[in-house]
Amino acid sequence: MEKIILTGDRPTGRLHVGHYVGSLRRRVELQESGEYDKIFIMIADAQALTDNADHPEKVRQNIMEVALDYLSCGLDPAKSTLFIQSMVPELTELTFYYSNLVTVSRLQRNPTVKSEIKMRNFEASIPVGFFTYPISQAADITAFKATTVPVGEDQMPMLEQCKEIVHKFNSVYGETLVDPKILLPDNKACLRLPGIDGKAKMSKSLGNCIYLSDTEQEVKKKVMSMFTDPNHLRIEDPGQVEGNPVFIYLDAFSKQEHFDEFLPEYANLQELKDHYTRGGLGDVKVKKFLNKVLQAELEPIRQRRKEWEKNIPAVYEILREGSIKAQAVAAETLKEVKAAMRINYFDNDDMIREQEAKYQK
Ligand code: TRP
Numbered sequence: 001m002e003k004i005i006l007t008g009d010r011p012t013g014r015l016h017v018g019h020y021v022g023s024l025r026r027r028v029e030l031q032e033s034g035e036y037d038k039i040f041i042m043i044a045d046a047q048a049l050t051d052n053a054d055h056p057e058k059v060r061q062n063i064m065e066v067a068l069d070y071l072s073c074g075l076d077p078a079k080s081t082l083f084i085q086s087m088v089p090e091l092t093e094l095t096f097y098y099s100n101l102v103t104v105s106r107l108q109r110n111p112t113v114k115s116e117i118k119m120r121n122f123e124a125s126i127p128v129g130f131f132t133y134p135i136s137q138a139a140d141i142t143a144f145k146a147t148t149v150p151v152g153e154d155q156m157p158m159l160e161q162c163k164e165i166v167h168k169f170n171s172v173y174g175e176t177l178v179d180p181k182i183l184l185p186d187n188k189a190c191l192r193l194p195g196i197d198g199k200a201k202m203s204k205s206l207g208n209c210i211y212l213s214d215t216e217q218e219v220k221k222k223v224m225s226m227f228t229d230p231n232h233l234r235i236e237d238p239g240q241v242e243g244n245p246v247f248i249y250l251d252a253f254s255k256q257e258h259f260d261e262f263l264p265e266y267a268n269l270q271e272l273k274d275h276y277t278r279g280g281l282g283d284v285k286v287k288k289f290l291n292k293v294l295q296a297e298l299e300p301i302r303q304r305r306k307e308w309e310k311n312i313p314a315v316y317e318i319l320r321e322g323s324i325k326a327q328a329v330a331a332e333t334l335k336e337v338k339a340a341m342r343i344n345y346f347d348n349d350d351m352i353r354e355q356e357a358k359y360q361k
Contacts, residue, residue, distance in 0.1 A: 001178075005030060006146035008042030008085070011062035012052065015069040016209040017294070018202035021190040021252040022152040026183070028074040030150060039080040040144045040326060041070060043319070046086045047137065050130040051120055067315050069212050072305035077318045085140065087323035090330035094139035094337060095132070101168040102135055102161075110134055112157045138162035142177045143330040150183040153191045173340040189251030198227035198245050210294070212301055219298060223291040228283045238279040246286050247273060254293045262292040 007027065009015065015024065031039055043066050048059045063084060070082060085091060107113060113134060117126055137158050141149055142165075149159060159182040166177040185191055194200055195208025202209045210222050228246050232239035241247040254269055266272045272289075275281040308315060338344040342351065 001147065002037040002145070003035060003148065004144055004146050004178075005036050005039040005148045005150065006042065006141055006144040006180075007040075007150050008044045008140065009066055010044045010048040011059055011066045012048050013062055013204045014065045014211045014213050016202050016204075016211045017249075017253075017298075018193040018209070019069075019152075020073065020212060021187075021193055022185055023150055024069070024073045024075075026150050026185060027080075030148075030183075031074075031076060031079050036148070038144070038329075040146070040329075041075055041080050041082050042085050042140060042326070043067065043083070044085045044140070046091070047133050050127060050133045050136075051116075051122075053127065053129075063319075064312065064315065065213070067319055068305055068308050071308050071315065071318075072212065072301045074301075074304075077322065081322045081325050082318055083322035083326040084319055088143070088327045088330045090327065090334040091136065091139045091143055093334055094143055094330075095136040097337065097341065098135050098138055098165050098169070099132060101165055101172070102132075106161070106164075107131055107134060110157050110161055112154060134158050134161040135165065138165040141180050142166060143333045144326070145178040145333060146180045147178060148183050149180050153184055156182060156184075169337075169340075173337075176336055176340040187252060189248050193252055194245045194248060196222050196226045196245065198243075212298065213305060214298075215302075216295060216299070219294055220291050223287050223294060224284075226287060226290075228286075232276075232283065235282040236279050239276045239281070239283075241273045241276055246283070246290055247276070249290055250286075250293065253290075253297055258289075258293045258296065262296075263289050 005027075007023065009019065027039075027041065030036060043063050045059050045063055048062070049056065052059055067082065071077075075082060113131065116130075117123060122130065134157075138161060141159075141162050149155075151159070159180065163179055166179050169177050192200065193202055195202045195206055196210060197206070197208040199206055199208055210219055214222070226246055226249075229240040229244050231237070250269055250272075256268065259266055259268055259272075263272070266275070272281070272286070276286065335344070335347075339348070342348070345351070
């Protein structure tokens, strides 16, 4: 069986370092590993519209932001198909058929949908499209016969729901859809990077993100203002590294070479943590190091972004070509789905003859 990746992001804002360690960096590694036969990376504009119906312009603008973030992180259109969800109408048709295999109560139990409804104050009036987006996400995944879906931990309930739809479809209509596997980040710090304010999640509405497209000065300012251990008041006080965003970021970003280059007085991250825990190590020193680590990782991304920003029509062309390619694949799957459901009325000669015989008896 072919190894196929599908994943994507809603274009509701620029991507931040949480997206980067949670998924983007991994995608590029997977792309470079050469282990996958096909890689599809989707800008989920239709899904973004499920809770942004009043703001299509915002979604439109952010399609380009996300595409630029993708390309500057190293996703390569020669190796990965980058496309726009709404340009593949087959996804909507699959969603419609899958909807009949999912109950309202099952959607209500989806933990991600539940918490998102709360976050958006949708309790009183949930848009139907938003409520059912897990079904559309199952269409995204199955349309490409994805075997592997690299995403953040928050997407786990979506994958479970997708697997249920696959099993249900295959048991009702016969083996047709591929059962996908979720691929989570293997480093625990990358599962959910906290905001610079120490809040559990980086989110645009909380204003606690470091964006991939932030300038060097913006990144530095954000790092130097980061929340740390509130009880670590004087340098000589013992500090806590667990739950301390500065150390969580170091867990997620720092490599051995960063110590050799920027902080040779410590052999590795463990030594730095030990010193902080003992006392005698100030926040400013750790933050300065973190800033250097982040800049080293983000600078090449910023440079590549600058280059792509000079050539926006070329980015559109990449998305256009990717969308055409993606559509052809999804159309093939839709054909198989309709055949399995026996609703392929005009391309099934046996069925036509069967009907003929019935009326000519
Ligand atoms: N829900 C994902 C997000 O919030 C975006 C997405 C849409 C997606 N369809 C997908 C991710 C299919 C993985 C697979 O960013």
